Amino acid sequence: MYIIVVGAGKVGHGLGVELIEGGLHEVVLVERDRNRAAELREELGEAVVHGDGTEVVFLESVGARRADLLIAVTADDGANLVACQVAKHWFHVQRTIARVNNPRNERLFHLLGIDSTISAPGAILAQIEVDLPEHTLIPLMRLHGSGLQLVDLHVLEGSEAAGKTIRDLPLPTETVISLVVTAEGKPQIPTAETVLQPGDEVIAVIRSETEPELRRLVSDAAHARVAD
Amino acid sequence: MNVVIMGCGRVGSTLAARLDRESWHVTIVDTDPYSFRRLPSDFRGEKVVGSGYEDHILVQAGIREADAFLALTQGDNRNLLAAQIAKHIFGVRTVVARVYDPFRGEIFSHLGLRTFSPTNIGAEMAYDALTQQD
Numbered sequence: 001m002y003i004i005v006v007g008a009g010k011v012g013h014g015l016g017v018e019l020i021e022g023g024l025h026e027v028v029l030v031e032r033d034r035n036r037a038a039e040l041r042e043e044l045g046e047a048v049v050h051g052d053g054t055e056v057v058f059l060e061s062v063g064a065r066r067a068d069l070l071i072a073v074t075a076d077d078g079a080n081l082v083a084c085q086v087a088k089h090w091f092h093v094q095r096t097i098a099r100v101n102n103p104r105n106e107r108l109f110h111l112l113g114i115d116s117t118i119s120a121p122g123a124i125l126a127q128i129e130v131d132l133p134e135h136t137l138i139p140l141m142r143l144h145g146s147g148l149q150l151v152d153l154h155v156l157e158g159s160e161a162a163g164k165t166i167r168d169l170p171l172p173t174e175t176v177i178s179l180v181v182t183a184e185g186k187p188q189i190p191t192a193e194t195v196l197q198p199g200d201e202v203i204a205v206i207r208s209e210t211e212p213e214l215r216r217l218v219s220d221a222a223h224a225r226v227a228d
Numbered sequence: 229m230n231v232v233i234m235g236c237g238r239v240g241s242t243l244a245a246r247l248d249r250e251s252w253h254v255t256i257v258d259t260d261p262y263s264f265r266r267l268p269s270d271f272r273g274e275k276v277v278g279s280g281y282e283d284h285i286l287v288q289a290g291i292r293e294a295d296a297f298l299a300l301t302q303g304d305n306r307n308l309l310a311a312q313i314a315k316h317i318f319g320v321r322t323v324v325a326r327v328y329d330p331f332r333g334e335i336f337s338h339l340g341l342r343t344f345s346p347t348n349i350g351a352e353m354a355y356d357a358l359t360q361q362d
Contacts, residue, residue, distance in 0.1 A: 078310075079305045089339065104282075112316065
């Protein structure tokens with residue numbers, strides 16, 4: 001694949017090193033700061049290019065037209081969003097990934113068709129939720145530009161889902177229950193007859209906007225209020 | 229009509245003063261309170277200190293009641309981020325962004341924003357001034 005990485009700060013540099021040394025892909029690492037770019041060129045060679053990765057003319061010059069993937073990882077959400085939108089709408093780059101510095105911008109990025117977003121605060125917040133005994137739904141990953149996501153549901157005692165077979169669950173449309181891990185840590189591929197027990201972890205593919213509905217389904221009364 | 233303007237530079241302050249005279253309800257947002265000195269002393273609108281691409285600042289500036297939002301800072305990407313938040317998160321009907329890079333402006337005008345490029349406008353006016361008949 002031909003991959004353009006926009007932004008060579010700490011994140012971009014780390015990513016660039018892995019991708020370039022991995023040798024599997026053709027990679028260009030774009031850095032706007034001239035001195036930083038020169039410094040990185042010493043280390044990583046010609047793959048580092050000095051320029052503004054949100055500018056049409058510059059992106060054209062590094063061959064954005066034939067890029068398979070653009071990853072924007074600057075510390076500036078505006079630049080990351082615009083780089084991905086320019087890649088998508090002007091150069092028809094198939095897939096775009098953006099770092100989101102302010103977790104509040106994640107929703108906007110998805111609305112605007114950025115395929116994947118990475119938010120360090122968002123990821124850490126999700127981890128905090130994992131450690132709470134009563135967590136109900138943790139988004140694991142967005143699936144490629146389809147409005148679908150992979151989530152981890154935790155079935156609580158006293159929830160609507162507890163004690164029901166999957167067949168009897170009022171699941172929102174396009175929900176696919178993919179894996180159930182029992183409280184004892186046994187993974188099983190569920191069937192329509194599988195009965196969900198309190199303490200089960202359920203890995204499911206869901207449509208993003210049905211998240212609150214699913215949260216309610218696995219919550220007990222007290223947590224359902226929080227979910228609203 | 230309610231309008232929120234992000235960026236109290238020369239363009240933002242001039243436009244804010246004009247809309248205020250024309251009886252719009254104007255709120256102007258800038259990260260630097262010193263920039264508000266550019267507004268005329270009889271300006272009746274609100275001034276909000278903060279970044280126009282942060283939700284709580286936009287809410288404070290009355291984005292929920294705004295009929296129009298204009299992003300007029302020096303930064304293209306900042307303007308495009310704020311304009312798209314105004315449009316897609318807050319549903320503001322008319323959203324205008326100043327975009328220096330004409331190509332970038334063109335892309336976003338296809339994505340539902342109204343954009344204008346000071347680069348193109350400036351070049352055009354310089355050309356007219358050069359070629360006008362005395």
